[in-house]
Amino acid sequence: MCGIVCYVGNKDAKPILLEGLKRLEYRGYDSAGLAVQDGEKIRWSRAVGKIVELESKLNGVEMKGTIGIAHTRWATHGEPSEENAHPQRDRDENVFVIHNGIIENYHTLRKKLEREGISFRSETDTEVLAHLIALNFTGDLSDAVRKTMSQVEGTFGIGVIHRFTPGEIVVARRGSPLIIGVSDEGHFVASDVAAMARYTNKVVHLEDNELASVTVDDFSISTAQAKHIVRSTETVEWRAQDAELNGFPHFMLKEIYEQPMTVKNAIRGRLEPGEGVPKLGGIMPVWDKLKECRHMVLVACGTSHYAACVGKYIFEKLTEIDTEVGLASEFRYRKLNFPPNTFVIAISQSGETADTLAAIREAKRKGASLLGIVNVVGSSISRETDAGIYNHAGPEIGVASTKNFTSQLTILTLLALLLGRHQSLSLTEGIQAIRALESLPDLMQRVLSQANHIEAISEKYYRCRNWLFLGRKYNYPIAMEGALKLKEVSYIHAEGYAAGEMKHGPIALINPEMPTVAIIPKDEMYEKMTSNIHEVKSRKGPVIAIATEGDDRIRDVVDDLIEVPATLDFLNPLLTVIPCQLLAYYCAKFLDRDIDKPRNLAKSVTVE
Numbered sequence: 001m002c003g004i005v006c007y008v009g010n011k012d013a014k015p016i017l018l019e020g021l022k023r024l025e026y027r028g029y030d031s032a033g034l035a036v037q038d039g040e041k042i043r044w045s046r047a048v049g050k051i052v053e054l055e056s057k058l059n060g061v062e063m064k065g066t067i068g069i070a071h072t073r074w075a076t077h078g079e080p081s082e083e084n085a086h087p088q089r090d091r092d093e094n095v096f097v098i099h100n101g102i103i104e105n106y107h108t109l110r111k112k113l114e115r116e117g118i119s120f121r122s123e124t125d126t127e128v129l130a131h132l133i134a135l136n137f138t139g140d141l142s143d144a145v146r147k148t149m150s151q152v153e154g155t156f157g158i159g160v161i162h163r164f165t166p167g168e169i170v171v172a173r174r175g176s177p178l179i180i181g182v183s184d185e186g187h188f189v190a191s192d193v194a195a196m197a198r199y200t201n202k203v204v205h206l207e208d209n210e211l212a213s214v215t216v217d218d219f220s221i222s223t224a225q226a227k228h229i230v231r232s233t234e235t236v237e238w239r240a241q242d243a244e245l246n247g248f249p250h251f252m253l254k255e256i257y258e259q260p261m262t263v264k265n266a267i268r269g270r271l272e273p274g275e276g277v278p279k280l281g282g283i284m285p286v287w288d289k290l291k292e293c294r295h296m297v298l299v300a301c302g303t304s305h306y307a308a309c310v311g312k313y314i315f316e317k318l319t320e321i322d323t324e325v326g327l328a329s330e331f332r333y334r335k336l337n338f339p340p341n342t343f344v345i346a347i348s349q350s351g352e353t354a355d356t357l358a359a360i361r362e363a364k365r366k367g368a369s370l371l372g373i374v375n376v377v378g379s380s381i382s383r384e385t386d387a388g389i390y391n392h393a394g395p396e397i398g399v400a401s402t403k404n405f406t407s408q409l410t411i412l413t414l415l416a417l418l419l420g421r422h423q424s425l426s427l428t429e430g431i432q433a434i435r436a437l438e439s440l441p442d443l444m445q446r447v448l449s450q451a452n453h454i455e456a457i458s459e460k461y462y463r464c465r466n467w468l469f470l471g472r473k474y475n476y477p478i479a480m481e482g483a484l485k486l487k488e489v490s491y492i493h494a495e496g497y498a499a500g501e502m503k504h505g506p507i508a509l510i511n512p513e514m515p516t517v518a519i520i521p522k523d524e525m526y527e528k529m530t531s532n533i534h535e536v537k538s539r540k541g542p543v544i545a546i547a548t549e550g551d552d553r554i555r556d557v558v559d560d561l562i563e564v565p566a567t568l569d570f571l572n573p574l575l576t577v578i579p580c581q582l583l584a585y586y587c588a589k590f591l592d593r594d595i596d597k598p599r600n601l602a603k604s605v606t607v608e
């Protein structure tokens, strides 16, 4: 979604801001813009489309200055157009604002401002901020922003410059992340560390309802009530080269291939093989309560929600805990009534998903304890939960989530195993699970070695406009995830179904033009899945099976076969999801789609 990058330092701002914007491209956007200040002069430019459009517009344009603000916009109020892109400015072009989030009372504010004679140039909620800050300005930009914060409702991360306060950027946050970066070249402020990773890994997180005045050699944080805050810098593990393609044609493919390593990172230092128990330092602050927990709710959105759906089966297998899954976007509208000592676990790659944040806030209000399974260190969910476990998967740049899904599954397994070992799970079962987890990266590598074969299958079917994915139990969520991946990156319509449900409706769709991906590893569901495959075949539907290595029986029935190595039943999803990811990737490649930045999608969904 929208991205913010601001810079104040000793170098030319324009190229630094453009580079920062490019590093935010993966978040999804439809227009971009920047403003650079040179003394009392502010020059700005905006363009619809990709950053290269903005860049070519700026080609040859003189834009001197070592301070500036820049933005990628993902339209919410008003279509993608140059006038709706950010920065937005006030009537006299003194104030320039970039904004992530949504101002909920903008309509009322806009009407009021219009009655006072202010005419609007755009359809955006952000323009309201520019006019309000201009009206509230009496010489101190922080004061003007603070007063504006008290007038607006909704969420925001903003960056503001004013013609009459050269050398200063004021930033403020409520619900939309902002991070200050400290480097030898000056200070950065961004919505995402990726924007400044090339210059620094020393950061300070702004909390909700705080603002900061940032200059070349200092920054000062204060609350909306003008209380001064002292906060020291943190070091983030993010390396600039993690956000590079390193020879891969797309981030999605690179991230699919990283999975053996990211799963290794998720278990590194977290296993006690001899004891058959994982050790998870991040949850120690709540351990006494957690080990007594008998009711657990996993909340998440999208791909993370499908990880939660697999997690539920894993918790049921390894623990005595009654586990349910909540779709975060629906969860807060339920009448929540938790049994005592309920833990709600938020699963989120970005740690910023608005629906997931809203769900945990509601759960907290209703007395639940909160855990987070999050990739982005220091993100809002990691800060608002009582304890948590990081994925350690590194930056995920492809908009379609891949490596984080398998990291989330790994961590859910570790957590279930830890709790199960304090309940009825035996030492032998614990040791067996740990051995299986340790061997996963090699098994994943074996699946990846079939990429050419999966590419050939994709070439055979990519023209089909409708696909069906079927699975049972642990692999039912993989069917849904496989369908989601295919829709997202190739724009092919796909449905993910519990195989048993097929005959209750979707079977009506089966025909020779509709491929079915059947996920059928050798587990307790095998015979039932085989029957479902026969049902598809007898209606002349082509079947691509994802089955366990050496399954000759299924080979004779299906049209195409992708083999995965054998592992424990509850770990199969970590292997079966990889062919689904690759099928989606290669179909999108044959259809010439914008794989890393599919249309209309955003990496971090910070609006509800």
Ligand code: F6R
Pocket: 301, 302, 303, 304, 305, 347, 348, 349, 350, 351, 352, 353, 356, 399, 400, 401, 402, 484, 488, 603, 604, 605
């Ligand atoms: C799908 C995808 C989305 C995210 C969802 C939740 O490929 O990326 O469905 O999984 O928006 O995002 P996080 O995990 O950041 O909360």
